[in-house]
Amino acid sequence: MSERQLVAGNIAVAMGALAAGCRHYFGYPITPQSDIPAYMSAELRKLGGTFIQAESEIASINMLLGASACGFRAMTSSSSPGISLKQEGISYMAGSELPGLIVNICRSGPGLGGIDASQADYFQSVKTGGHGGYRTIVVAPASVQEMYDLTILSFDLSDRYRMPALLLADSLVGQMKEALELKPYTLPSDLPAKEWAVTGKLWRSDQRIVKSLYLGEGELEQHNWKLWRRAEELKEKEQRSEGKYLDDAKLIVTGFGSAARIAKTAVEMAREAGMQVGFLRPITLFPFPEKAFAEATVSCKQLLCVELSTGQMVEDVRLSVARDAEVAFYGRPPGTGSLPTPEELFAQIQKHYGKGA
């Protein structure tokens, strides 16, 4: 039987990483993710792993790059301004086809902003914040259990597709406590061996080179097509979402992470009031669950997208729905006191419900 514990979301990330066999953590202090390095510093040294509080987020992402190049599961965690500093390293990791987990317990911005729950890093995460045109896996947990499960999934997907994975959450999901079921983990048996990892040549006569520089005629183009093909395969096979009440829905409310938590309560309020309101929550932000949106909007033509920002994911929703579906948006820029209440969202549901019918 698996064990149940009451833990905070951030701790669930750390526990998930350890369960997935991650033994190398590199970070730099920033609120609201500091529980992760605190937990890792205590646990990893007991386990004989690596914990380094680096001199900066730039150094920590590059330490992650080094450990990952050696073929080990490794991670870093930070929050928005720190994630900005990591972008060059993330681009190099993507270019060098390196897996690895980058956790962003997002805070509000721009600039120093504040520490309130925010989803304003959606663009940076999903459209990629670094240079050169690449993709990373992006997952968006909405519960403590998902913080754990999606951390593990990120490591598996990241290894399989040889691209960095980002876990995007905020202080709401990161700091709330919920029951966590510690499911035992086994490494998927079909994960390809890391035959690219540097070890020193040992018995080999061929070199292993982890790099992103391709100057030969046609080389870089081929390299980029290869990265593109992998991202396409990821899109084909790995879209994940949660749907509820979609069969008879006249209005579908969508959102990810913490906004989806509040939205779901509002959807339940609507159902109790006899309104046919559905709920669709992307779990993977890249790949975006396009198929689920296309399917749901064959019959339902009215959507409401809720975000803790002025609207970012809504662009991907609009690209994914049936052409005659209408997508309304409700969100507020993150900051102290700007978190929408379920009642506020219910009022939005009432405003849009029945409009398209």
Added chain:
Amino acid sequence: MKTVFSRPASLKDVATHFCPGCQHGLIHRLVADAMDHFGVQQQTIGVASVGCSVFLYEYFDIDVVEAPHGRAPAVATGVKRARPESCVFTYQGDGDLAAIGTSEIIHAANRGENFTALFVNNTTYGMTGGQMAPTTLPGQRSLTSPEGRDVALDGYPMRMAEVIAALDGTAYSVRVAVNSPKNILAAGKAIKKAFEYQLENKGFAFVEVLSSCPTNWGMDALAANERVETEMIPYFNLGTFKERS
């Protein structure tokens, strides 16, 4: 017949892309000699930086990771911590190590990371066409100091071997040159010693090698070599600044 001179096994039998008279090639050879000397070619992971030495893997027959500009010491930290059994070295230019990557080198040294750091000081940004570097000498003309480095506006050249030596985490820090047979022999010894420190788990070892960049100094190979003696060594004194036993 006795072989008295041959190509080190760790070095590939290929022509380099370095300009005529560039001393990167010489320094590569000394690093390869050190790997051969300790028989660690098959255990070594090199960390390349961004600069004229970015093609490390084209010349050394070893596993290599390429680091972003300035970040080789952080990448090497990740590599060495993940694979403590391997021999790890970084190879960086002065723009890479002493400008954009100052933070990474200082903190890797200060943590006493157990790898070997090679630092090639040629008083300029070679790869990008000869801009002023943190090591450019007072009065030295460059692409971005056309009137010569003005210390009042541009600051002073940084003596990195001394800076690194001042940190408690550093086990070994030296400055050498490769402009004469005598200096080459001493440089070879220092590089070997820096590998030895790592192989004996003694901690962070740093070798600054004064090097020429005839192309960006606007000199021929001989004049550039001469400049190392007459202008660089007087400012960047050769010597051992830290040697923990």
